[in-house]
Amino acid sequence: MRPRSTWSRRSPWPAGRPRCGCPRTSTTRRWPARRTCRTCSPRWPPAGSRGAPVEHLALSGQGVRDVTRIAAGDPQLWQQILTANTAALTALLRDVRDDVDTLLGALTEGDRDRLAGILDRGVAGTAAIPGKHGGPAVTETTLFVAVPDHPGELARLLADAGEIGVNVEDLRIDHDPGRDYGQVELTVDPGQVDHLLSSLEDRGWTTHR
Numbered sequence: 001m002r003p004r005s006t007w008s009r010r011s012p013w014p015a016g017r018p019r020c021g022c023p024r025t026s027t028t029r030r031w032p033a034r035r036t037c038r039t040c041s042p043r044w045p046p047a048g049s050r051g052a053p054v055e056h057l058a059l060s061g062q063g064v065r066d067v068t069r070i071a072a073g074d075p076q077l078w079q080q081i082l083t084a085n086t087a088a089l090t091a092l093l094r095d096v097r098d099d100v101d102t103l104l105g106a107l108t109e110g111d112r113d114r115l116a117g118i119l120d121r122g123v124a125g126t127a128a129i130p131g132k133h134g135g136p137a138v139t140e141t142t143l144f145v146a147v148p149d150h151p152g153e154l155a156r157l158l159a160d161a162g163e164i165g166v167n168v169e170d171l172r173i174d175h176d177p178g179r180d181y182g183q184v185e186l187t188v189d190p191g192q193v194d195h196l197l198s199s200l201e202d203r204g205w206t207t208h209r
Helices: 032-037 041-049 062-072 075-084 086-109 112-127 153-164 190-202
Strands: 141-148 170-175 181-188 206-208
Antiparallel strands (some): 141 206
């Protein structure tokens, strides 16, 4: 998203870009607000709607940071984005509310079949997310490596993976709240994970699946 100072006075969004700030794609021509806001704006209000006690957040990992990142944005900016997409967002939020009501009903009634259906929909939705470079999703495997929280250690890990001959498709980092270590999650081809695990351990790294 461009700096606010470069936007036009009439509209806070650059011409030709969806109002939620997402990149323009071929799908935005027909449903510019609903399709792009589905993956962007609705995550903002729930993230900050209920404040959790600080002690409950002590063990928060990268997953929590990922799904709440938008909540740290400028409230004034997001107020403009949300109000400019009111129709699309209210429709999506009603969908979310309906799903939550369905989930509550399944839990309170002990309906395991309905609960399984909800969870299966989540799995199917995740599988529909495009893979690397926008291509079809592929099966990948993750492994975890303990990395000392010192300069150069992450670079050394990636250099070792390169020398071993394994391409790292993705990585995430979580920090241990009680030790000066980070836990690096490496995503690799399933056929290479065992080779990478044993080779990293031979080089002194602590790993696990």
